[in-house]
Amino acid sequence: MTTTSTLYKYQKLKIEPKSRKRFIRFFGFFLLLAAGLLPLSLVEANDFESALKDLGNKSRSKIKIAVKLLGDMGNPAALPALEALRNKRLQISEGGALIILDESGDQGHDALSGKQVDLNSLELRKPRINNSVRRVLSVAIGKLQLTSDDSDVRLAAAKELLKRPSSGLVVLVENALAKESDDEVREIFLLVLAKEGLNSDDKKKRLQSLKTIKEIGNNDFKTDLEALLGKDEKGEFLEKDPTIRKSASQAISSIERRQFFINQAANLFYGLSLGSILLLAALGLAITFGLMGVINMAHGEMLMIGAYSTFVVQNLFKEYLPGFFDWYLVAAIPIAFTVSAIIGIILERSVIRHLYGRPLETLLATWGISLILIQSVRLVFGVQNVEVANPYYLAGGVEVMNGVVLPYSRIAIIIFVVFVVISVWTLLQKTSLGLQVRAVTQNRGMASCMGISTHKVDMYTFGLGSGVAGLGGLALSQIGNVGPELGQLYIVDSFMVVVLGGVGKIAGTVVGALGLGFVNKFLEPIAGAVLGKIIVLVLIIALIQKRPQGLFALKGRMADN
Amino acid sequence: MIKKIATLHSLKGWLIAFGLLGIAMVLLPLLNIFVPEESVLHVPDYMFSLLGKYLCYALVALAVDLIWGYTGILSLGHGVFFSMGGYAMGMYLMRSIGKEGVYKNDLPDFMVFLDWKELPWYWYGFDYFAFTLLVILILPGLFAFTFGYFAFKSRIKGVYFAIITQAMTYALMLLFFRNETGFGGNNGLTDFKRILGYSLQEPSTKMSLYIITIIVLFLSYVLSRYVVQSKLGRVLTAIRDAESRVMFSGYNTLHYKLFVWTLSAFLCGIAGALYVPQVGIINPSEMQPSNSIEMAIWVAVGGRGTLSGALVGAGLVNGAKSWFTVAAPDYWLYFLGTLFIVLTLFFPKGLVGVFSRFSSKDKARGPS
Numbered sequence: 001m002t003t004t005s006t007l008y009k010y011q012k013l014k015i016e017p018k019s020r021k022r023f024i025r026f027f028g029f030f031l032l033l034a035a036g037l038l039p040l041s042l043v044e045a046n047d048f049e050s051a052l053k054d055l056g057n058k059s060r061s062k063i064k065i066a067v068k069l070l071g072d073m074g075n076p077a078a079l080p081a082l083e084a085l086r087n088k089r090l091q092i093s094e095g096g097a098l099i100i101l102d103e104s105g106d107q108g109h110d111a112l113s114g115k116q117v118d119l120n121s122l123e124l125r126k127p128r129i130n131n132s133v134r135r136v137l138s139v140a141i142g143k144l145q146l147t148s149d150d151s152d153v154r155l156a157a158a159k160e161l162l163k164r165p166s167s168g169l170v171v172l173v174e175n176a177l178a179k180e181s182d183d184e185v186r187e188i189f190l191l192v193l194a195k196e197g198l199n200s201d202d203k204k205k206r207l208q209s210l211k212t213i214k215e216i217g218n219n220d221f222k223t224d225l226e227a228l229l230g231k232d233e234k235g236e237f238l239e240k241d242p243t244i245r246k247s248a249s250q251a252i253s254s255i256e257r258r259q260f261f262i263n264q265a266a267n268l269f270y271g272l273s274l275g276s277i278l279l280l281a282a283l284g285l286a287i288t289f290g291l292m293g294v295i296n297m298a299h300g301e302m303l304m305i306g307a308y309s310t311f312v313v314q315n316l317f318k319e320y321l322p323g324f325f326d327w328y329l330v331a332a333i334p335i336a337f338t339v340s341a342i343i344g345i346i347l348e349r350s351v352i353r354h355l356y357g358r359p360l361e362t363l364l365a366t367w368g369i370s371l372i373l374i375q376s377v378r379l380v381f382g383v384q385n386v387e388v389a390n391p392y393y394l395a396g397g398v399e400v401m402n403g404v405v406l407p408y409s410r411i412a413i414i415i416f417v418v419f420v421v422i423s424v425w426t427l428l429q430k431t432s433l434g435l436q437v438r439a440v441t442q443n444r445g446m447a448s449c450m451g452i453s454t455h456k457v458d459m460y461t462f463g464l465g466s467g468v469a470g471l472g473g474l475a476l477s478q479i480g481n482v483g484p485e486l487g488q489l490y491i492v493d494s495f496m497v498v499v500l501g502g503v504g505k506i507a508g509t510v511v512g513a514l515g516l517g518f519v520n521k522f523l524e525p526i527a528g529a530v531l532g533k534i535i536v537l538v539l540i541i542a543l544i545q546k547r548p549q550g551l552f553a554l555k556g557r558m559a560d561n
Numbered sequence: 562m563i564k565k566i567a568t569l570h571s572l573k574g575w576l577i578a579f580g581l582l583g584i585a586m587v588l589l590p591l592l593n594i595f596v597p598e599e600s601v602l603h604v605p606d607y608m609f610s611l612l613g614k615y616l617c618y619a620l621v622a623l624a625v626d627l628i629w630g631y632t633g634i635l636s637l638g639h640g641v642f643f644s645m646g647g648y649a650m651g652m653y654l655m656r657s658i659g660k661e662g663v664y665k666n667d668l669p670d671f672m673v674f675l676d677w678k679e680l681p682w683y684w685y686g687f688d689y690f691a692f693t694l695l696v697i698l699i700l701p702g703l704f705a706f707t708f709g710y711f712a713f714k715s716r717i718k719g720v721y722f723a724i725i726t727q728a729m730t731y732a733l734m735l736l737f738f739r740n741e742t743g744f745g746g747n748n749g750l751t752d753f754k755r756i757l758g759y760s761l762q763e764p765s766t767k768m769s770l771y772i773i774t775i776i777v778l779f780l781s782y783v784l785s786r787y788v789v790q791s792k793l794g795r796v797l798t799a800i801r802d803a804e805s806r807v808m809f810s811g812y813n814t815l816h817y818k819l820f821v822w823t824l825s826a827f828l829c830g831i832a833g834a835l836y837v838p839q840v841g842i843i844n845p846s847e848m849q850p851s852n853s854i855e856m857a858i859w860v861a862v863g864g865r866g867t868l869s870g871a872l873v874g875a876g877l878v879n880g881a882k883s884w885f886t887v888a889a890p891d892y893w894l895y896f897l898g899t900l901f902i903v904l905t906l907f908f909p910k911g912l913v914g915v916f917s918r919f920s921s922k923d924k925a926r927g928p929s
Contacts, residue, residue, distance in 0.1 A: 354906055355905065358905075359720045360723065361905040363720055364857060364858065364901050364904075367901055368897070368898040368901025368902040369902060371895075371898035372894065372899065372902075375894035375898070488851075492727060492728060492850065495724045495727070499724060530735050530738065531736075533735055534732045
């Protein structure tokens with residue numbers, strides 16, 4: 001809003017006769033070149049306007065010049081037009097007026113006057129820009145954003161500058177640095193200057209730059225630094241000065257050390273995240289498996305049903321409660337749980353109940369169920385993945401360190417998992433239903449003798465296990481694709497968690513899931529994603545050789561009669 | 562020896578077996594060659610590749626039946642042994658393409674595409690059919706032996722064994738999906754041209770492969786029959802029904818289980834090797850966990866613990882699959898899923914069980 005109002009300010013200043021325009025533009029141009037940044041003046045205002053108009057020029061080189069000019073002027077009023085040009089929302093009318101379309105593309109306003117225009121009455125064409133223009137454009141936008149009032153905008157702009165060569169901006173950045181109060185932004189500014197300083201002729205400046213890089217630099221500088229240490233064909237160092245070389249190699253090792261810690265921290269987080277997802281997927285399986293000793297191959301499909309329930313709730317909110325759309329996820333929690341739980345109970349009553357004591361047959365029958373569920377979802381929702389949007393509070397992420405972004409959705413899942421685990425633990429340990437479940441798990445016959453209706457307990461437990469899987473599906477819908485094969489992706493991993501962690505004890509599942517998550521993520525950078533997974537599977541197989549019964553906590557009922 | 566083999570079946574049984582053999586090996590080829598194409602009785606060329614494929618599946622079913630039906634060990638990883646045989650054969654077929662690939666290079670096309678300069682060491686030797694044959698006969702069995710030794714030694718059984726084998730096939734599938742593994746990655750091995758110098762496009766080659774498959778299947782059947790009717794076979798059945806008691810009776814069940822497990826993998830590997838030239842492709846999706854589970858249902862349909870049931874089951878399920886995927890592709894999974902559920906709930910003995918309900922003479926067979 002502020003930028004448009006500044007634009008009007010310049011509008012009011014526009015009063016000179018047309019004949020002088022050309023001369024003033026020229027004059028202004030030279031002035032600008034000489035001074036870099038001029039205080040606001042009549043001359044500049046006029047020049048600004050014509051440069052802005054030049055964005056709609058038919059010649060690409062003119063556009064390029066205009067963009068550069070606008071960037072050098074440092075007038076934030078040009079930002080909307082430049083950004084529109086970058087986002088392909090800028091169009092030009094026959095009369096040469098610039099029209100900025102809004103996000104939807106249905107409405108537009110004049111870039112100069114800010115007046116709403118009727119799009120249908122105008123013959124619009126798109127400006128012709130190519131990658132070379134886009135590069136200039138990014139730098140220009142970055143320059144303008146450096147002077148923005150919003151520290152987030154400045155930060156983004158500073159990072160943008162860091163990515164590409166920005167010689168000629170040194171003065172600009174130095175000015176911005178002097179005014180900057182935000183530490184994070186300052187750091188980036190320092191890096192931008194250091195990057196420029198590396199190519200300077202002044203040895204002192206170069207050493208100073210290397211020092212800055214050593215202290216706060218990141219991986220992006222490694223190629224620059226390594227270039228300093230490079231040799232030519234004769235084996236001579238390209239960089240003649242040994243102190244610079246020494247300083248550069250110190251900077252490299254410092255960066256590498258820092259990067260190592262950052263990577264480990266990131267691995268830790270992603271391992272925790274993967275572990276929490278596996279935990280959600282496997283918790284329900286561990287419960288049903290522990291209770292009944294049957295492998296439910298349709299467990300993965302309970303995840304899928306949970307994810308699709310979330311999808312349906314999202315669509316219902318979109319349709320009927322668009323105002324509360326961002327809260328659909330909260331509403332989906334009980335629904336995903338209930339839908340999966342009900343389907344689980346139906347399965348238990350109709351099929352699995354008849355197969356107790358025949359685990360292998362249960363395995364095959366539940367596989368059949370999973371096929372039917374997958375195909376049903378395919379027929380109802382289509383073969384393609386469906387889109388489940390993140391609500392605004394889960395979109396994006398927090399960048400803790402350079403290059404390590406923690407998505408909010410993953411953080412939320414970790415918290416959610418803690419919530420689910422505590423709920424299930426409370427349910428099993430603190431309620432009478434939980435007591436009955438534990439009794440039946442330990443000794444079915446004895447529990448039955450004590451008057452516990454084992455059939456009912458089976459039913460509720462199966463419902464609980466499936467419901468928890470439904471919650472897992474809800475969580476998965478926030479970080480990955482939702483498709484009919486969703487469950488198949490996780491079923492083998494879930495089994496591995498159960499096999500690793502043992503059954504009947506939540507702690508075992510938690511340890512198994514997190515352990516698997518960490519091992520997976522720490523192996524990934526060493527061995528690659530696929531090979532890492534293979535190594536994990538082989539490790540589990542090997543581990544089971546070592547402790548086949550112990551890991552399963554097989555007691556009583558399940559032991560070979 | 563011959564006398565011993567002769568007692569494997571009753572006279573009626575042998576008559577049926579040879580009758581079927583005669584139809585498959587003599588009648589069908591004759592109908593193909595001598596009956597004009599317009600006739601209803603004409604057997605088209607493509608039929609032999611299709612039947613050959615079914616026969617390979619039947620061999621797999623036989624292998625699965627040995628380990629599951631007779632010994633009570635459910636493996637969800639037989640796709641691995643099948644693929645091992647298949648990949649070994651595929652590598653030979655790849656090598657025999659020579660320079661006729663798309664890139665006119667001596668290396669297989671996918672290696673050229675990946676910019677590999679020379680053959681990886683594990684591809685050496687696959688230029689020779691004899692070496693390939695040796696690999697096909699030894700590798701799946703050896704792998705199964707090693708895997709089985711550790712698994713059975715740790716007394717992993719029941720659902721745990723099933724899941725471990727599933728993890729095994731899943732892990733290997735991921736491995737083979739990688740381009741760097743050197744087996745063609747996602748696309749696997751395909752575009753074969755010839756086997757032993759004979760073009761794979763020729764109807765005569767196809768029919769020969771079909772005939773070879775029948776012979777191999779028949780021999781495997783007789784071998785399996787021999788195994789399950791011997792004393793060893795009875796120990797296997799006893800392990801299925803009460804392993805602890807067999808152990809208490811002084812048998813080392815490890816040896817028995819390991820033997821039948823290795824034999825099963827061996828047969829499965831041969832099936833894979835016969836499958837690849839007839840179908841013309843082998844890729845990692847053969848190792849999908851779902852494929853291995855489907856193998857179990859072939860056996861379950863026919864009837865566990867009856868070798869002929871396994872053969873019939875493989876034929877019926879795959880026939881149904883071929884029909885469904887053409888006529889009603891959306892309902893194939895419904896059919897298969899329902900088959901899984903209905904069979905385990907109502908017909909645990911499969912088709913053979915259904916028939917033996919009517920003829921009381923034959924009811925002693927099959928698992929309880």
